[in-house]
Amino acid sequence: MSSTDYSAADRSRGYCFNGHMGSCGRGHWSGANIVAMVLGFILFPPLGFIVLLWTILGHPIQELPGWVRDKWNQMFRKNNAGTYKDSENIVFNEYQQTQYDRIREIKEEIKKRTEAFRSFRFDAKRRKDQEEFDEFMANKPADNNDAH
Numbered sequence: 001m002s003s004t005d006y007s008a009a010d011r012s013r014g015y016c017f018n019g020h021m022g023s024c025g026r027g028h029w030s031g032a033n034i035v036a037m038v039l040g041f042i043l044f045p046p047l048g049f050i051v052l053l054w055t056i057l058g059h060p061i062q063e064l065p066g067w068v069r070d071k072w073n074q075m076f077r078k079n080n081a082g083t084y085k086d087s088e089n090i091v092f093n094e095y096q097q098t099q100y101d102r103i104r105e106i107k108e109e110i111k112k113r114t115e116a117f118r119s120f121r122f123d124a125k126r127r128k129d130q131e132e133f134d135e136f137m138a139n140k141p142a143d144n145n146d147a148h
Helices: 008-013 031-043 045-056 061-076 090-138
Strands: none
Touching (some): 045 061
């Protein structure tokens, strides 16, 4: 199948958004698209223009949220260890993910050690305070009530 062989669904919707078929003027004027466009103009006019453009380009409104989500993920894909973009090399992507996983594990280990050290310091301070208090109690002066 050649790259110019489009399915019937592609031809009926006119994928002009990607430069295919050149049927942008027809649009996809379904009831859902019209309702979404009217609500978009009422609630937030730029949203209405976005829906109008989406409709003119020949796409059903149901595809807009998925398309926006995909574009958002392409622009701002985040991993726990940082921001990265996938390359076209699957093996490199797996290597990269392995490295990000290692970094995440190291960060988790550092957090655990930090918490253990805080606990140790708290216990050491408590032991020192207890020793100081015990020494005070052992060497406390006699009650001053007898002196009066």
